[in-house]
Amino acid sequence: MSITTYGLAQIKKEIQHLPAPQLAELCLRLARYKKENKELLAYLLFEQHNEADFMENVKAEAGFMFSQLPSQSYFTAKGLRKILKMLTKYIKFSGSKTVEIELLLSFCQNYLQYVIKQTSYKPIRLILTRQIDKVKATISKLHEDIQFDYTADYNKMLDEADSKLPWLNKKSHLL
Incomplete structure (x- = not known):
């Protein structure tokens, strides 16, 4: 079965018909089973209203990581x-x-600061190029005014990457 x-x-549709106490009980029961559900619920309850602080905390955590x-390429x-x-989570x-x-963008800037520049290990290189492509695609989906603001940051990061990484082809990533 x-x-x-x-x-x-x-x-x-079914949730809309439930009373508030029963809905709260369902949320708590759902949060009990998976760590990610618990984290999402915590974000929605405590962090969502202040996105700037949330982003700064995540950037700080990523910077620490x-x-x-380690210095070995595989690791x-x-x-x-x-x-x-x-x-991504x-x-x-x-x-x-x-x-x-x-x-x-913060990830890419940290990459430029901490990762070995002369590496010949292709997976490390591909990680950066994929993230640059993701940023480029996401910027192109935004409204024109917001797009303009992020294009400047993106191009600045791309210039820095081009000067530090001899293997990066800047022209293929331009907006």
Whole structure:
């Protein structure tokens, strides 16, 4: 016997008919089973109203993780993926394109500061180029006014990357 999985529309309709105490009980029960559910609920309750502080805390945590990266290329790549996994989780929690751009630009700047510049280990290089491409794609989806603000930050980061990393092709990443 298996439990039927319902779609979000059906679940939303059913939730609208529940009284507040029963809804709170369901939320707590859901939070009990997965750490990520608990973290999302904590973000929605305590952090969502102050996104700037939330971003600064996440940037600080990522910066600390960057400072702890090992020097061996294989383990550096693993550490970078771990940082990206954390950033992706928080980006998903916020659901905001501006938060996504801010955190990914911060990732790229930390990468330029902490990661070995002359590495020939391709996975480390690909991690940065993928994040640059993500930032570029996300900026292009924003409103023109906001897009202008982030384009300047993006181009500044790209100039810095071009000067520090001989293997980066700046022209392929320009907006």
